[in-house]
């Protein structure tokens with residue numbers, strides 16, 4: 001028969017007191033911040049604050065505006081917290097303070113402006129996985145530039161199933177995301193492998209729901225701009241997929257909106273790219289760009305290829321921006337509709353009002369790759385890097401084979417000039433060989449007759 005030690009019983013009973021009384025235990029009191037706090041799903045009247053603790057503990061988030069306490073939000077004991085402040089005012093700056101266990105943290109955010117109001121400023125980057133040092137350089141440059149929110153074109157982590165990779169993301173971007181809401185598109189690396197990583201994406205992200213969709217594809221409005229954050233990992237050969245039907249329906253709704261001036265599509269695998277991965281064949285063969293054109297989509301932002309590329313395909317302006325930190329790809333098979341390509345780590349700073357969208361592509365040393373803009377329904381104009389003035393002039397494709405009537409190749413990747421020259425060379429050599437064979441046969445025939 002076991003006899004319990006009286007001292008052990010006393011220690012055990014003492015340890016149970018906090019739980020019985022609903023008080024944080026010793027472990028909870030020692031809890032520190034593991035990830036965050038970081039901002040997601042910020043809208044006109046709400047904001048979500050997410051953070052992970054080293055131990056489960058209850059938390060309190062205090063929202064203030066001009067030093068007045070607006071809300072005090074308790075969160076039940078857990079090692080992961082999603083705290084949502086509601087009933088906020090549009091276009092208003094707030095501060096917040098997180099208290100949990102031994103952890104405290106402070107930050108700030110600004111809610112989205114009232115419907116249709118602007119101008120708005122935001123940052124775009126993608127493919128920041130794998131190289132923390134390069135990722136940090138891009139992130140620091142983004143912080144220096146500043147913006148109301150960050151759009152990520154996907155592949156935020158090397159492997160969505162590996163918690164250390166999520167930790168690296170939130171370590172590198174801790175200060176940026178503490179004060180700047182993140183709106184991510186789902187990359188292929190978040191799914192690694194065969195969808196095993198998806199629970200990590202679902203755990204660490206919270207996306208807006210006002211426009212429907214799912215956690216892997218969604219939309220949101222910020223001032224005069226509506227964003228559709230698509231899941232490019234979906235089956236884009238299926239024109240009746242749930243996502244495709246949702247997209248068509250929401251684009252049609254947006255056409256009738258009086259507050260939305262620009263639609264921006266964000267997705268990881270882009271319809272077109274001249275780099276290593278190329279464009280998405282199923283998106284091209286099923287007319288996705290033509291759908292965008294019909295609904296006057298202002299801009300398509302993608303990643304997956306680790307470089308900067310800007311162009312205008314089938315009348316739809318696009319930018320591939322995958323230079324957030326992952327190893328840079330320098331392959332460039334210039335598409336007939338490509339205007340600019342650069343293989344470097346970079347990000348975008350975008351400003352938009354009701355009439356105009358201006359995009360500045362920046363390297364990590366704050367130098368400008370290019371500064372381009374367009375008015376609603378009009379073409380790209382850019383400030384020439386070599387120009388002494390800041391005048392915007394029309395931007396042209398690097399290739400002269402582009403036509404303006406939408407008759408560009410259906411393929412996402414056009415043949416390179418080198419490939420065309422090689423092909424022509426092989427054809428000429430074959431013709432010359434054939435001519436020599438025919439001439440030899442004729443001589444042989446004449447010789448026999450002679």
Ligand SMILES: [Fe+2]
Nearest residue numbers: 155187188304
């Ligand atoms: Fe990717």
